[in-house]
Amino acid sequence: MPTRSSAIVCAAVGVLALAGCAVEDDGKAAEPTDGATAAVTVSDAPPSASPAPSSPAPSSPSASPTASVPATGASPSAPATGHDGNLVAMTVTGGFAGVNREVIVRGDGTVRTIDRGASGTRRTSAGQLTRLRTLLADPALADVPAFSLDGGAADTFRYTLQFDGRTVTTDRSAHEPALDRLIDALEKLLPGK
Numbered sequence: 001m002p003t004r005s006s007a008i009v010c011a012a013v014g015v016l017a018l019a020g021c022a023v024e025d026d027g028k029a030a031e032p033t034d035g036a037t038a039a040v041t042v043s044d045a046p047p048s049a050s051p052a053p054s055s056p057a058p059s060s061p062s063a064s065p066t067a068s069v070p071a072t073g074a075s076p077s078a079p080a081t082g083h084d085g086n087l088v089a090m091t092v093t094g095g096f097a098g099v100n101r102e103v104i105v106r107g108d109g110t111v112r113t114i115d116r117g118a119s120g121t122r123r124t125s126a127g128q129l130t131r132l133r134t135l136l137a138d139p140a141l142a143d144v145p146a147f148s149l150d151g152g153a154a155d156t157f158r159y160t161l162q163f164d165g166r167t168v169t170t171d172r173s174a175h176e177p178a179l180d181r182l183i184d185a186l187e188k189l190l191p192g193k
Contacts, residue, residue: 085107085108086104086106086162087105087106087107087132088105088132088136088162088163088182088186089102089104089105089162089163090103090160090183090186090187091159092157092158092159092187092190093157093160094155094156094158095155095156096155099157101114101116101190102114103187103190105129105186105189109124109126110122110123110124111123111124111189113189113191115191118191120191128185128188128189131185135178135181135185136164136182138178138181138182140177140178141163141178141182144168144170144178144179145168146168146169147168147169147170148168148169148170148173148174148176149169149171150174153171156171158171159171159183161179161182161183161186163182170183
């Protein structure tokens with residue numbers, strides 16, 4: 001004869017199956033697949049003579065998650081920081097010596113650099129941060145292709161920049177003045193520059 005707890009478990013599994021919910025390999029219940037929501041209550045209290053009918057939990061299909069936009073005090077044309085707080089990041093790789101350098105500028109002016117395995121963090125000046133924001137707001141950057149590489153060139157540096165939700169990779173072989181100005185400004189933030 002099945003025990004009361006095994007009957008409750010079977011009932012719960014049945015309700016979840018009817019609600020379009022599956023159990024994943026790790027044993028956790030997955031989200032409902034058809035938007036239905038089911039409520040299951042398990043208690044140790046003995047059933048009463050006339051159990052109260054349970055109703056499904058209310059579902060709100062019209063509710064949707066909204067993105068929160070932090071107030072930065074920047075003008076609408078100013079570049080946005082990413083979800084990680086970064087304003088811009090640049091990685092420089094390649095060259096004859098196999099360079100691998102990185103600079104990350106956060107929206108609050110914090111600069112993190114990585115060069116030859118050593119990393120450092122400092123604050124940029126207000127002037128440098130304003131200059132970077134101005135360069136990032138240049139409308140010409142929107143026209144820069146995601147990839148601009150000369151496949152026939154050897155031992156060139158490859159610059160990979162992440163800003164404003166995009167990733168741009170270049171070896172600076174193409175004429176892109178707005179991108180070149182941004183790269184020049186970011187290189188000045190690297191150690192030894």
